Amino acid sequence: MDLSIHRGEIVGLLGPNGSGKTTLLRLLCGEELPDSGGVELEGRDLKQWSSRERAKKMAVLPQEGLPSVPFTVEEVIMMGRHPHQGIWPWAGDGDQKTVERVMTDTQVMQDRDRPIRLLSGGERQRVAIAKAMAQEPALLFLDEPTTYLDIAHQLAVLDQIKRWQQTCGLAVLVVFHDLNLAAQYCDRLAIMKEGVICHRGTPTEIIEESVIQEVYGVKPLIIRHPETHVPQVLLQSGKILEPTRTSNVMSRHG
Numbered sequence: 001m002d003l004s005i006h007r008g009e010i011v012g013l014l015g016p017n018g019s020g021k022t023t024l025l026r027l028l029c030g031e032e033l034p035d036s037g038g039v040e041l042e043g044r045d046l047k048q049w050s051s052r053e054r055a056k057k058m059a060v061l062p063q064e065g066l067p068s069v070p071f072t073v074e075e076v077i078m079m080g081r082h083p084h085q086g087i088w089p090w091a092g093d094g095d096q097k098t099v100e101r102v103m104t105d106t107q108v109m110q111d112r113d114r115p116i117r118l119l120s121g122g123e124r125q126r127v128a129i130a131k132a133m134a135q136e137p138a139l140l141f142l143d144e145p146t147t148y149l150d151i152a153h154q155l156a157v158l159d160q161i162k163r164w165q166q167t168c169g170l171a172v173l174v175v176f177h178d179l180n181l182a183a184q185y186c187d188r189l190a191i192m193k194e195g196v197i198c199h200r201g202t203p204t205e206i207i208e209e210s211v212i213q214e215v216y217g218v219k220p221l222i223i224r225h226p227e228t229h230v231p232q233v234l235l236q237s238g239k240i241l242e243p244t245r246t247s248n249v250m251s252r253h254g
């Protein structure tokens with residue numbers, strides 16, 4: 001497969017369970033090494049970047065979120081500053097200011113002294129996003145970031161990432177299961193099935209009845225959002241079809 005992510009854009013990675021989204025994300029951030037092919041960051045082979053250099057450039061929010069570590073919210077967010085600190089990992093004034101700003105932006109300031117292990121799944125997810133933001137990366141990888149969040153916090157987190165993308169030129173790759181959120185927030189979408197990217201394009205090109213039916217094996221109704229006009233998927237019970245095989249997908253779409 002072939003996938004590029006550019007500054008200032010949000011790319012959504014979609015696809016059924018087990019299609020390879022997380023594996024691709026782990027390859028792109030260097031957590032897994034490809035058997036063949038390669039990954040480049042700013043035109044340089046990812047293998048040539050040290051882990052500290054990489055951590056200054058990219059932040060990763062894994063599917064499992066933050067582990068239940070014995071630290072407070074503020075301490076965990078400060079950990080996002082480590083790649084920017086010298087050999088002595090003490091926070092400077094600049095680090096503290098960044099952490100304060102991020103805690104305000106992500107609305108976790110009131111929880112700053114709470115231990116991470118006492119937070120709910122959704123609260124912990126917001127701290128994980130704040131930690132990634134404190135890292136001030138150029139490239140952000142998010143694996144299903146809205147899974148644990150209620151609808152208000154889904155919008156708050158994605159709006160925050162969108163603002164960050166627009167003001168800092170951040171490049172974002174985000175794995176989504178929610179096609180409607182993907183259509184609202186992403187500039188481009190890529191859909192995976194059985195380990196390959198089988199479709200790519202704008203939300204209007206991808207959130208389309210025949211594509212969704214072919215990839216997910218369900219018959220959706222696609223409507224336009226009355227205000228934003230982006231395509232939105234309506235699901236109906238009993239509309240599960242037999243998924244099309246990947247070989248057919250590939251022969252039709254190259």
Ligand SMILES: Nc1ncnc2c1ncn2[C@@H]1O[C@H](COP(=O)(O)OP(=O)(O)OP(=O)(O)O)[C@@H](O)[C@H]1O
Pocket residue numbers: 015016017018019020021022023024
């Ligand atoms: N290191 C590995 N070795 C062998 N198989 C693996 C490895 N990692 C993942 N897999 C398998 O590859 C397939 C794709 O997994 P992956 O987690 O990338 O899918 P996904 O699209 O992210 O799924 P989901 O939407 O359920 O999170 C799965 O069948 C998984 O079991």
